[in-house]
Amino acid sequence: MGCNCCCTHEHxxxxxKKSSLLKDYWRIILSALLLFGGIMLNATDVAFFxxxxxxxxxxxxxxxxxxxxxxxxxxENAVRxxxxxxxxxxxxxxxxxxxxGEYPEGVAVMLFYSLGELFQEKAVDxxxxxxxxxxxxxxxxxxxxxxxxxxxxxxxxxxxxxVIEVRAGERVPLDGVMLGEAxxxxxxxxxxxxxxxxxxxxxxxxxxxxxxxRVVRMRVTKTFEKSALSxxxxxxQDASERKAPAELFIRRFARIYTxxxxxxxxxxxxxxxxxxxxxxxxxxxxxxxxxxxxxxLVISCPCALVVSIPLGYFGGIGAASRRGVLFKGGNYLDAxxxxxxxxxxxxxxxxxxVFEVQSCETQPDVPEEELIRLIASVERNSTHxxxxxxxxxxxxxxxxxxxxxxxxxxxxxxxxxxxxxxxxLVGNTRLLDKFQVKYPDELSSIxxxxxxxxxxxxxxxHLLLSDxxxxxxxxxxxxxxxLRINNIQILSGDKQGIVSDFARKLGVTQxxxxxxxxxxxxxxxxxxxxxxxxxxxxxxxxxxxxxxxxSHVGIAMGGLGSDAAIETxxxxxxxxxxxxxxxxxxxxRQTRRIIRQNISLTFGxxxxxxxxxxxxxxxxxxxxxxxxxxxxxxIINATRIQKLIK
Numbered sequence: 001m002g003c004n005c006c007c008t009h010e011h012x013x014x015x016x017k018k019s020s021l022l023k024d025y026w027r028i029i030l031s032a033l034l035l036f037g038g039i040m041l042n043a044t045d046v047a048f049f050x051x052x053x054x055x056x057x058x059x060x061x062x063x064x065x066x067x068x069x070x071x072x073x074x075x076e077n078a079v080r081x082x083x084x085x086x087x088x089x090x091x092x093x094x095x096x097x098x099x100x101g102e103y104p105e106g107v108a109v110m111l112f113y114s115l116g117e118l119f120q121e122k123a124v125d126x127x128x129x130x131x132x133x134x135x136x137x138x139x140x141x142x143x144x145x146x147x148x149x150x151x152x153x154x155x156x157x158x159x160x161x162x163v164i165e166v167r168a169g170e171r172v173p174l175d176g177v178m179l180g181e182a183x184x185x186x187x188x189x190x191x192x193x194x195x196x197x198x199x200x201x202x203x204x205x206x207x208x209x210x211x212x213x214r215v216v217r218m219r220v221t222k223t224f225e226k227s228a229l230s231x232x233x234x235x236x237q238d239a240s241e242r243k244a245p246a247e248l249f250i251r252r253f254a255r256i257y258t259x260x261x262x263x264x265x266x267x268x269x270x271x272x273x274x275x276x277x278x279x280x281x282x283x284x285x286x287x288x289x290x291x292x293x294x295x296x297l298v299i300s301c302p303c304a305l306v307v308s309i310p311l312g313y314f315g316g317i318g319a320a321s322r323r324g325v326l327f328k329g330g331n332y333l334d335a336x337x338x339x340x341x342x343x344x345x346x347x348x349x350x351x352x353x354v355f356e357v358q359s360c361e362t363q364p365d366v367p368e369e370e371l372i373r374l375i376a377s378v379e380r381n382s383t384h385x386x387x388x389x390x391x392x393x394x395x396x397x398x399x400x401x402x403x404x405x406x407x408x409x410x411x412x413x414x415x416x417x418x419x420x421x422x423x424x425l426v427g428n429t430r431l432l433d434k435f436q437v438k439y440p441d442e443l444s445s446i447x448x449x450x451x452x453x454x455x456x457x458x459x460x461x462h463l464l465l466s467d468x469x470x471x472x473x474x475x476x477x478x479x480x481x482x483l484r485i486n487n488i489q490i491l492s493g494d495k496q497g498i499v500s501d502f503a504r505k506l507g508v509t510q511x512x513x514x515x516x517x518x519x520x521x522x523x524x525x526x527x528x529x530x531x532x533x534x535x536x537x538x539x540x541x542x543x544x545x546x547x548x549x550x551s552h553v554g555i556a557m558g559g560l561g562s563d564a565a566i567e568t569x570x571x572x573x574x575x576x577x578x579x580x581x582x583x584x585x586x587x588x589r590q591t592r593r594i595i596r597q598n599i600s601l602t603f604g605x606x607x608x609x610x611x612x613x614x615x616x617x618x619x620x621x622x623x624x625x626x627x628x629x630x631x632x633x634x635i636i637n638a639t640r641i642q643k644l645i646k
Contacts, residue, residue, distance in 0.1 A: 027065040028115050034062030035107045042104075059103035066107075066114040067094060084258035086301045092262075093297045097620060100287045100294075105620035109298055112628040119632055142173040145217065155207075155224045162220050172209045175226075176218035177202055186210040261300035268293040288616070295613040298623035299606050309595055312638040316591030319645040324575035325584045326558065332570040335553050336588035338534045341527060342485055342581060343547075345520075345539035346492035346499060348385060349557055350473045350506070350578055355389035355449065355465040362461035369399055371461045375453050377401040378415050378426040386451060389465055410434070412493055412516030414451075425454040428495075430514075432459065447497040469505065472579040477506045479582035483589075487533070491520050491547075520547045538581055555581055583645070590644045598634040605630050 038058050041049040048054050074087035090113050097106030142155045145163045155173040158164065163179065166172050172185075182200045186209065199205055205218050269289045276284035313330035320327055327333045344350050362371045376394035379387035380401045394401060407417045413434055414427010425431050432439050432454055439459040443450055449465040480488055489510040492499045496513035503511030512523060524547050527533050537544070537551035548554030548568045556569030557576045573580040609626035612618035 025118070027069070028111065028118065031062050031066045031107065031111045031114075034058065035104060035111060038062060038107075039104055055103060056098075059107050060098075062107045063094065063098070063103075063110060067091075067110045070110060070114065084262055086258070089258065089262070089297050089301050092265075093294045093620075096290055096294045096297075100290055102291065102620065109620055109624050112624045113301075115628065119635060143167075158220055158224065160220050160223055163217055164220060165215060165217050166211045167215050168211050168213055170211060172205055172207050172211065172218070174207050174220045174224060175222040176205050176220045178205055179217045179219055180214075183214050183216045184212045186212050257300075261297065265293040265297045265300075268296055291620075292613060292616060295618055295620055295623045296610065298620060299609050299613060299618075299626045301627045309598065311635060312591055312595045312598065312641060315638055315641040316587055316645070319642045320584065320587040323580070323583055323587075323645065324573060324577070325580050325587060326572040326574060327584070327587075328570055328572070332553060333588050333591055335534075336536065336571065336585050337592045339536045339553060339585055340485060341487040341489070341533045341535045342480055343489045343491060343524065343527070343535060343537045343551070344578065345537075345544050345547075346490055346494060346502060347467060348540040349538055350469060350476070350490065350502065351467040352470055355386050355467050357389060357393040357463050357465050358448065359464045360461065361464070363459065366460045368461075369397070371453060372397060372463070373399050373401060374424060374455070374460070375426050375451060375463060377404045378407060378417055378424060379451075380404070381407065382415070385467075386449060386465060390451065390463065393463075412519075422456045423454075426451065428452065428493075444495075445497070447495070447501055449494060449498065469502065470576075470578060472577050474506055476578035476581060477508060479579055480585075483582060483585055485585070491515055491523055493519075518546075520544070521550060523547075524550045536581070536585075538578065540576075555584065587645045591641055594638055594641055594644070598637055601637075602630050602634060 038049070038055070041058075042055070049058070070087050071091050074085065074091040077083070077085045077087060090110060094106040094110045097103070097109065140154070141152050142158050143165045144151045144153050144158055145165055150165060158174055164174065164176065178199050178201050180201060182198055185197050185199055185205065197209075204221070205216075269286070272282075272284055272289050273286070276282045310330075313333055316333050317327050317330065320333075327336075360368050360372060362368050372390075372394050376390050376399065379390050382388075391401070402419075404417050404419065407415050409415055410427070410431060413431040414425065416431075417424050423435075425435060425437065428450065429439060429443055429452055432452055435454070435457070437454045437457055437459055439452060439454075439462075443452065443462065446464065449467065450462050451465065452462040453460045477488060487510075488508050490499060490503050490506075490508055490512070492511075492513050493515055494513050499511045499513035503509070515523065524535060524537060527535050528550070534553075535551045536553040536555055537547045538555040538557075539545075539548055540557035544556075545568045548556060553571060554569040555571045555573060558572040558574045571584050573584070606626050609618050609622050613623065
């Protein structure tokens with residue numbers, strides 16, 4: 001029964017597809033049959049077709065199916081005071097061809113123009129569908145567990161804190177945290193990566209992921225509008241509104257260019273006529289010069305540029321999105337091509353940001369469990385990877401943190417609070433220096449991350465933590481160097497020793513540690529003083545936001561990065577892989593190369609045929625190729641971006 005139902009659906013889909021194709025192409029098929037039928041009738045000297053009125057009616061019947069929609073567009077544009085559009089050019093050219101008796105050429109111009117327009121629409125629709133299929137995968141329903149019962153509701157109505165259930169094979173409708181032990185999820189809609197990801201109890205599950213092996217329950221942490229998937233979809237939709245400089249130029253160019261070529265076409269007829277009035281011996285044939293003007297008009301139509309350039313940028317954004325790199329607009333896709341300096345934040349960007357406590361050292365009068373409880377209590381509400389590692393460590397040791405309020409963050413130093421009238425300091429050694437708390441000198445020489453604690457003015461002890469490089473961190477640096485980006489730098493708030501050690505492993509010669517958030521900003525400002533530097537800053541934390549905003553292109557890690565960083569950045573890497581920075585630059589360069597090819601091809605062919613047309617050596621058939629043929633080649637070339645971006 002299921003098989004029959006499936007076959008029925010497939011048959012219906014196939015029937016609908018054929019119906020859609022017929023609806024789209026019937027005008028063009030009918031016009032083409034009549035046009036080539038007329039050419040055959042003329043070539044074989046069929047008697048009735050030699051009558052001028054018969055030929056006119058035949059070719060008019062061929063013209064109307066494709067010509068009426070274009071004439072209608074030209075009229076509606078004129079009503080909106082957009083007189084000089086490509087629809088107007090085609091209308092004038094084809095009506096003029098009929099006027100001078102060149103019926104087949106008039107039909108051919110409109111037929112191939114309409115075919116080109118249809119292909120353009122299909123190419124643009126395909127690019128849009130690629131992005132929509134990638135991102136608009138939000139489920140329409142959510143199964144909410146209320147009083148032990150499953151209730152189906154719209155995701156928009158589910159509140160933060162409620163428990164939802166997701167069956168195997170279903171998409172997660174909202175962001176939340178895992179309540180079960182563990183489950184595997186397909187994350188390709190968010191990250192572009194096909195490999196499943198294992199998520200354990202208490203870890204974050206994002207909307208758009210698919211549960212692959214079991215029924216899972218999760219507690220909702222964000223409402224529908226604030227989910228990761230909604231945010232990504234909104235960014236992609238906004239991306240189409242942010243035009244690249246080339247797109248903006250072509251739009252302005254078309255508005256000026258079209259009236260100019262229309263005026264030149266008029267002059268092609270008018271100037272020889274005036275010359276013939278002055279020099280009476282000069283033979284002036286109105287139809288000959290009108291034909292040349294019509295050839296000029298068809299060649300001059302800018303539709304190849306007007307369509308292929310935006311299509312190129314849209315294709316570039318879509319292809320990059322499928323690989324986990326989200327550009328917020330064509331302008332950023334263009335800007336990334338000029339990058340010659342890449343500055344990385346370290347923690348969470350080049351490193352996993354997953355710290356583990358290696359050891360705990362205390363003063364003789366401070367019990368180890370008491371030190372861990374103090375530090376965990378102060379850090380419990382922080383989202384920093386170090387704080388999470390300390391909370392996990394305390395949990396493993398069975399140490400319950402205390403409730404602490406009125407915690408003050410001292411940027412780049414650590415946290416301060418008061419307990420039992422004692423000031424508690426938790427952070428790095430700079431924090432103790434700031435409050436003039438003495439501590440063992442050897443702490444300054446430890447390469448790994450150290451979290452120190454002081455009670456009042458007395459040093460209590462420290463925790464030693466370590467971080468590791470991401471699997472593709474070395475690959476990221478090598479790929480950037482392969483793209484001839486040699487000015488690669490690392491900035492971090494960690495100690496210089498830690499940063500230098502990571503830089504040495506990666507083959508990066510410029511690495512700067514001990515930087516407060518404003519120190520990163522000052523470093524970017526210093527780089528910007530040299531106008532030759534085009535800087536991309538790559539970061540993930542809220543403290544990276546000023547540097548992301550100040551750089552020429554801000555690139556944020558979108559999987560684990562803070563909302564502030566993602567909102568501020570121009571490019572978002574959904575996979576949290578630093579190697580995707582090279583993918584972003586490669587995508588921009590490939591898109592630029594395709595667009596330059598299209599511009600060169602279009603202007604080259606049009607200029608050649610224009611010269612031939614001005615000399616009377618080109619007919620409307622060559623003009624059709626120079627316009628529609630080149631437009632189709634440019635569109636096909638633009639769609640190659642999907643395969644070029646890897």
